Amino acid sequence: MTRVVADISISLDGFVTGPNAGPDNGLGDGGEALHTWAFSGDDEDRRILREGTARSGAVILGRRLFDVVDGPKGWSEQVGYGATEVGKPAFVVMTSSPPESVRLTNLDWTFVTTGVSDAVAVARQKAPSGRDVVLMGGGASIHSALEAGLVDVLFVHLSPVVLGAGTPLFTGGATRTLVQRSVTVTSTATHLVYDIV
Template identity: 75%
Template sequence: MTRIIADISVSLDGFVTGPDPGPDNGLGTGGEALHTWAFSDDPDDRRFLREGTARSGAVVLGRRLFDVVDGPKGWDDTTGYGAGEVGKPAFVVVTSTPPESVRTTDLDWTFVTTGLPDAVDAARRRAEAAAADRGKDLDVVLMGGAATIRSALDAGLLDALTLHLSPVVLGAGTPLFTGGTPRKLVQRSVTPTSTATHLSYDVSR
């Protein structure tokens, strides 16, 4: 069964970027510390990265995040989604206006202009098609940004939430949660490592 999972790194004070994020400063000032776990040699960190990439049949992201990862200082062969892991999923971008050009033409991009629910539906279809080809269940992963994940949670689109809680206090930046619809979460796992605490929740609808 294809699930819809939000998966994002967050600071102890609840930020998913540092201050002043943008295409030339993707994670904001100090925000790189949020993803230290993804480059760690810790076996549990490596397992979370490997399993998260392997389960990704399609990935949803917002336009601001797309502009960062497709920008001149964005993804490359060493820093892209699941770089060094198995395969590359399809990517679905929620946007009001598709970009005129794409730098990362080696990736499979779909731009949806009719809202987040339609983007999630498009990603689900891509994930289910990939699952049929590979003969195993694959999920839709919402990688961000924060507004996209908040909107999905508020709209009841998520089945699960995975947080990589980094041992850093950023003081400012992009908050993951800023009010919204209350949701009941069921804690499924807690895995501490030297670089993060990996938290997995089911989302009650």
């Protein structure tokens, strides 16, 4: 069965971007430190990134994150989801209005205007059998999917940085019980995996 996996890097104080995040400053001030693990030479960091990419059948992101990755300072052949891996998943963007054009035309983009439940349904259809639907963010998208009870597994890459402000992942809402499945400590992050029950 296809799992819905929320996968996100977070600071010790609970932020998924630094302050002043926007299209030209995607991770906000100081937010690049959240993803140090994804570019490290640590063997365990590389394994976690490689395995996560290999499991991805379809990836969901919100419109603000899409505007960052598709913007002029966004993804390229060298930087982006699965950029150094073989194959690329389908991408599903939650938005109130699709963009007029897309810069990254070599990727499979689908724009869903009817909410997170429909975005997950579309992503499930696009994901090959046995592969995960991955919610990569932003924080509001993952939060809304958690609130809707649509997430099966939460992957948190806890970065050793305190940002002080930015985009929080958790902003209240329903209580969720998590079952810890694994903890991997590397030189750049603590990688935590939880089942959501």
